[in-house]
Amino acid sequence: MHFVTYCPVRTLKRICPGRVLAETSVWLIVATTLAVFNISRDPDGGEIDLDQTPGIVSLPSPFECLIEPRSARAVELIQADVQL
Numbered sequence: 001m002h003f004v005t006y007c008p009v010r011t012l013k014r015i016c017p018g019r020v021l022a023e024t025s026v027w028l029i030v031a032t033t034l035a036v037f038n039i040s041r042d043p044d045g046g047e048i049d050l051d052q053t054p055g056i057v058s059l060p061s062p063f064e065c066l067i068e069p070r071s072a073r074a075v076e077l078i079q080a081d082v083q084l
């Protein structure tokens with residue numbers, strides 16, 4: 001994914017000097033989260049609304065989901081990180 005796709009306006013004249021830090025941070029957060037958690041649909045959570053919030057920083061509308069450790073080893077890793 002190219003950084004400019006994060007930006008709502010495509011005619012920007014300057015480039016963000018923090019883009020590599022920003023993209024690397026997002027990649028690390030997603031990768032470490034998926035390494036230790038299973039994220040799945042909550043069967044009791046009802047329909048997921050695919051709308052997004054309006055504005056410069058757009059987010060998915062709130063929805064219910066299940067976030068569970070992937071394994072006993074994942075629990076150890078999560079607990080070790082919390083204790084840092």
Ligand code: HEM
Nearest residue numbers: 006007008011012013014015016017018019021022023026
């Ligand atoms: C997802 C995260 C980020 C997004 C979406 C983002 C987006 C942008 C955008 C749209 C601009 C304006 C470009 C223009 O004026 O044409 C900008 C400028 C800038 N960004 Fe970021 N940025 C992010 C993260 C960061 C980080 C982590 C840093 C620093 C560590 C940073 C530092 C700057 C600076 C200093 C400018 C001003 C550049 C200038 O005036 O020439 N940004 N950013």
